[in-house]
Amino acid sequence: MSVTLQDRVGKPWRKPHFISNPFLRWGLIIATVIYLILAIGSLEVSWERVYLGLERGWRFIVGFSQPDFISRWPDIYEGMIESVIMTITSTIVGIAISIPIALGAASNIAPLPVYLICRGIISISRALNEIIVAILLVAIFGFGPLAGFLTLSFATIGFLAKLLAEDIEDMNKSQAEAIRSTGASWLQWVNFGVQPQVMPRLIGLSIYRLDINFRESAVLGLVGAGGIGATLNTAFDRYEFDTVAAILIMIIVTVMALEFISGNIRARVQ
Amino acid sequence: MLKLEKLTKVYKTGDKALSEVDMEVPKGQVIALIGPSGAGKSTLIRCINRLVSPTGGSVILDGVDVTSLGSSGLRRERRRMGMIFQEYALVERLSVMENVLSGRLGYVGFFRSFFRKFPQSDVDEAFRLLDRVGLLHMADKRADELSGGQRQRVGIARALIQDPAVLLVDEPTASLDPKTSREIMRLIVEMCEERKLAAIINIHDVSLAQMFVQRVVGLKMGRIIFDGAPNQLTPDVLTEIYGEEDWEATIEAVDDDDYDADDVDGEGKKGEA
Numbered sequence: 001m002s003v004t005l006q007d008r009v010g011k012p013w014r015k016p017h018f019i020s021n022p023f024l025r026w027g028l029i030i031a032t033v034i035y036l037i038l039a040i041g042s043l044e045v046s047w048e049r050v051y052l053g054l055e056r057g058w059r060f061i062v063g064f065s066q067p068d069f070i071s072r073w074p075d076i077y078e079g080m081i082e083s084v085i086m087t088i089t090s091t092i093v094g095i096a097i098s099i100p101i102a103l104g105a106a107s108n109i110a111p112l113p114v115y116l117i118c119r120g121i122i123s124i125s126r127a128l129n130e131i132i133v134a135i136l137l138v139a140i141f142g143f144g145p146l147a148g149f150l151t152l153s154f155a156t157i158g159f160l161a162k163l164l165a166e167d168i169e170d171m172n173k174s175q176a177e178a179i180r181s182t183g184a185s186w187l188q189w190v191n192f193g194v195q196p197q198v199m200p201r202l203i204g205l206s207i208y209r210l211d212i213n214f215r216e217s218a219v220l221g222l223v224g225a226g227g228i229g230a231t232l233n234t235a236f237d238r239y240e241f242d243t244v245a246a247i248l249i250m251i252i253v254t255v256m257a258l259e260f261i262s263g264n265i266r267a268r269v270q
Numbered sequence: 271m272l273k274l275e276k277l278t279k280v281y282k283t284g285d286k287a288l289s290e291v292d293m294e295v296p297k298g299q300v301i302a303l304i305g306p307s308g309a310g311k312s313t314l315i316r317c318i319n320r321l322v323s324p325t326g327g328s329v330i331l332d333g334v335d336v337t338s339l340g341s342s343g344l345r346r347e348r349r350r351m352g353m354i355f356q357e358y359a360l361v362e363r364l365s366v367m368e369n370v371l372s373g374r375l376g377y378v379g380f381f382r383s384f385f386r387k388f389p390q391s392d393v394d395e396a397f398r399l400l401d402r403v404g405l406l407h408m409a410d411k412r413a414d415e416l417s418g419g420q421r422q423r424v425g426i427a428r429a430l431i432q433d434p435a436v437l438l439v440d441e442p443t444a445s446l447d448p449k450t451s452r453e454i455m456r457l458i459v460e461m462c463e464e465r466k467l468a469a470i471i472n473i474h475d476v477s478l479a480q481m482f483v484q485r486v487v488g489l490k491m492g493r494i495i496f497d498g499a500p501n502q503l504t505p506d507v508l509t510e511i512y513g514e515e516d517w518e519a520t521i522e523a524v525d526d527d528d529y530d531a532d533d534v535d536g537e538g539k540k541g542e543a
Contacts, residue, residue, distance in 0.1 A: 179375065
């Protein structure tokens with residue numbers, strides 16, 4: 001059993017394989033290659049249709065060279081304001097609900113029943129795609145930004161609570177232990193021992209979520225949940241590609257600006 | 271004052287970390303707890319303030335059985351047990367002052383602490399302690415800006431502002447250089463003397479322990495196998511605690527520093543070794 005130096009010296013050394021069983025290793029490689037070949041083969045591309053579509057695509061692109069901000073400006077303005085309000089309110093409400101859920105979903109601080117309930121809420125929020133939730137809520141609350149606001153708040157919970165809970169689970173145990181040893185109550189312990197450790201992550205995630213919620217608000221409008229997406233949808237329906245271009249440019253610029261701001265803030269709070 | 275009776279801890283994995291430890295700590299006595307890694311030193315200290323729940327036996331602090339307390343009673347008793355940690359365990363993103371004041375959390379209500387509106391007497395005491403450990407000018411720095419030795423001084427101030435009866439000290443010098451280690455040990459021992467505090471200090475460095483304490487307790491496999499004065503630690507005893515090794519060098523180092531240890535025992539005078 002024991003390895004002697006004589007056995008190893010003079011022979012080449014190689015890093016052990018990630019999967020040590022050669023049959024399993026090669027089997028997986030071959031299966032992956034076969035799957036890829038079959039998958040690519042199953043794509044049915046109708047070149048005729050692509051040729052027809054090219055022209056429409058071209059008109060769309062040409063629209064970008066002359067974006068029309070003017071003729072539908074009142075609609076665009078209203079849509080943007082609605083989206084911004086929807087984004088900010090849903091992010092704030094989502095964060096406020098996420099924080100207690102994140103505390104409950106961190107296995108190192110929550111008792112098991114609370115943990116399971118909070119993880120359950122997170123799973124439901126993550127399992128349901130925003131579009132599906134929006135369609136459901138539009139059906140309940142009617143067209144308009146209320147459905148969008150509720151959808152985004154709900155989606156924020158799944159995102160923020162999960163990632164924050166993971167950060168809480170990764171926190172430095174001894175810092176929290178030190179606060180506990182002073183005789184602090186549970187709330188004081190969270191405030192002094194846990195919160196300072198996860199604050200940079202919470203701020204970073206919140207700003208990132210603000211950015212996601214804005215982008216999502218553009219999509220949710222397509223199913224009737226208000227915001228700039230609704231304006232975009234109308235412009236598409238009217239084949240007004242120059243207005244579409246104007247809207248898309250505004251969305252892109254806003255997202256880039258948010259990206260820039262969030263990058264700066266995140267670098268600063270480290 | 272502090273009494274451990276048949277204190278036992280069996281972890282869920284079945285590891286018996288402590289078996290029936292009996293120990294009595296009189297007021298004002300500083301004890302070094304030595305023993306190999308995994309002997310249960312850290313568990314013993316944490317069982318006293320119930321950061322780890324003991325599975326048997328009791329901890330009695332001034333007549334109160336800590337092991338049988340409910341959560342609010344436990345909070346009240348924890349205030350009387352200041353803890354100093356290995357790797358300092360300061361909350362790194364809080365300021366030095368917030369870290370020191372966190373030692374008062376057991377005394378103030380949630381909203382006061384949440385808005386950092388601690389009573390003036392607490393604030394004054396925090397500044398006094400920071401001045402005593404030589405860090406008054408660092409009060410508003412963030413804890414992660416400090417060096418190792420400075421952080422441990424803040425850790426000491428945080429434990430002392432609790433106005434404890436006993437200090438539980440877990441490897442205070444494990445990540446410090448030899449000179450800083452001595453300074454920190456000296457500071458802890460001086461503070462205990464000034465305030466008549468008892469202390470249990472977990473420590474790996476046997477010669478450092480001998481230099482500063484009045485009593486040494488040796489732990490092995492969760493049992494006390496030595497309890498005596500520092501100069502009773504012979505090579506035979508160390509072999510019994512840690513295993514076979516040449517201990518002469520360790521003991522000799524202590525002999526050289528004997529007068530230093532006497533100073534600390536006697537009048538708490540600062541001596542340079």
